[in-house]
Amino acid sequence: MERVETRELAYFRAVAEELHIGRAAARLGIAQPPLSRAVRQLERRLGVELLVRHAGGVRLTPAGEVLAREAVTVLDAAEAAVRRTKRAAEREARLVVVLKPGGDSDLLPEILAAYPDDPAAVPVDFKVCDQDERVAALRDGSADVAFLHHPAEDFTGLDVEPLLEEQLLAVLPSNHRLAGRQELYLADLVGEPVARWRGRPALYGKGPEVRDAAQLMQLITLGQAVAVVPESVRTQLRSGLVCVPVGDAPPATVVLAWPEWSTSPALAAFVRVAAQVAARRLPRPSALGRVEFVTAGSALGHTRVGFPASA
Template sequence: MDRLQTRELAYFVAVAEELHFGRAAERLGIAQPPLSRAISRLERRMGVPLLERNSRKVTLTPAGEVFLTESRRALDAVDAAVRRAQRAGRPASRLVLVMKPGGDCGLLPDILAAYETDPDAVPVDIVLCSAHECAGVIRDGRADVGLLHRSNTDLTGLDIEELLTEDQVVVLPHSHHLADRVSVCLADLAGETMPHWSADPHNTPNRLSVRDVGQLMQLIALGRAIAVVPASVRGQLRDDLTCVPVTDAQPTTLILAWPQGHRASALAAFVRTATTVAAHRQQTPSRVKRRRIHAT
C-alpha cells in the first residue's frame, strides 16, 4: 500500500470526530461527495472498514477507533516537525522552555545562570502554562524542553531526566487552625477547599479555579483555599502565609522533559546544566537518575 497522505488523515479525523459527513465537509471547507469518496478509497486501500454508516448515523468501527488515535498522533507530529523546523531556520537560534508558574522548585535561576556559561548555550525563551498543558506544548513543537512534575503527567513521546524529589507541604494563612502544627496528614485537610487550575479537566467538589500562583496565594491569604505543594515553595511565601509539612503526601518529582530522540547541542547543554544544578541543590547526587544525551 502506498504511503497515506496527511490530507487523507485529516479527512478521516474530521469525519470521525463529527460522526457526520455533512458537518465534517463543512469543517474542512469541501463538498460532501468528494469527502465520502475519499473515505471510501481510504478504507479500500487499508483493507478494513473504519466507519459504519446508515441513513441515521455514522459510528466508528474498532479499527476506526484505533486509526483515529494514530491519525491524530501523526498529524500532531507533522505539525510539531513544521514548528521545530521553522524555529531552527530562523537566523538567531533560541531554546524554548515551558513550565507552570512557580513550577521550577526554585532551580531555574541557577540553571539559566550556569547555562549561559556553556559554549553550546543559546538564548532561552520561557513559556508559562498550566501543568496539564506543558507536556503537550513540548510534543506539538511549541517548546523544546520543559520543567514538569512527574505525577499525573502523560510523558508519551518524551525523554526525561529526574532533577529533584521533594516532600510536600500545605500552604495556609496564619489564621488557619492548623497553622501552628508541626505537621499534618491528609486526613486533617479533609473538607478544605483546594485549588484546581483553569485548564485542569478534573473539576471536582471543594475545588477553587485558579489561573496563576499569585492568584492562588491571594486566595489562601484571604482564607478561601489552601494548597498542597512542593516544599521548595517555602522560599517564595508571602509574609502572611505559612507552610506545614504533610507527612503522608506522596513526594513530588521535578523532571526535565524534551521530545524523544532530540539531540541538538543547545538542548544537550541545557540538560547537562540542569542535572548538575539539581544535584548540587539536593546534595544527594545518588538520588538524581541520569540518562545523558549527547550532541550530534
C-alpha cells in the same frame, strides 16, 4: 502494507471529532460529497469499516476509534516536525524553555548565569505556561525543554533529567480546621476537596479540577478546595492562606524534560548546566521507585529516566 496520506488522516480526524460528515466538511472547507468519497475510499483501502452511518450522523466502529486516536498522534507529530524544521533553519538558533510560574524552584537564575559560559550555548527564550501547556509545547515543537514535576506529568515520548526534590505542602484557608497543625498526613485530608489538575490523575483527592495556579488559589480562598502542592508554590500564596507540610506524601521531583531523540548541542548544554546547578542544592532526588535505563543513541548522551506508570 497500505500507505495512508496525511490528508486522508486529517479528513478522517475531522469526521471522527464532529461525528457528522456535513459539519466535518464545513470545518475542512470542502464539499460534503468529496469528503464522503474520501472516507469510503480509505475504508476500502484498509479493508475495514471505520464509520457506521445513521440519520443523525456517524459513529465510530472499534477500528475507527483506533484510527481516530492514531490520526491525532500522527498529525500532531507531522506538525511538530514541520515546526522544528523551520526553527532549525532560522538564522539565529535559540533555545526555548517553558515553565509555569515558580516551576523552576528558583534554579533558573543560577542556570542562566552559568549557561552562557558553555561553548554550545545559544540565546534563551522563555514561555510561561499553564499546567497543561508545557508538555504540549514540547510535543508540538514550539519549545525545546521544560521544567516539570513528577508525578504530576505524563512523560511519554520525553527524556527527563531529575534535578531536585520538593516537600509537598497542603494549602488551606487560614480558617480551615487543619490550618493550625504543624504537620499533616494524607489521612487527615480524606474527605477534603483536594484539587486536581485538569487532565491529570487525581493523586490525593477528587476535588474540583483546576487549570492554573491562579484558579487554584482563588478556589482555596473561597473555601471550595484545598491543595497538595510542591513547596515552591509558597511564592504564589495569597493572603489568608496557609501551608502545612504533609509528612507522609512522597516528595515531588523537579525535572527537566525534552523530546526524546533530540540532538541539539545547545539543549544538551542547558541540561548539563542545570544538573550541575541542582547538584549544589539539597535535597537531591531519591530513588522514588523510578527505573533508570540508558538508551542507545539517546539524544543528548544522557541517562533516560523512566517512572513507573503507577507512580
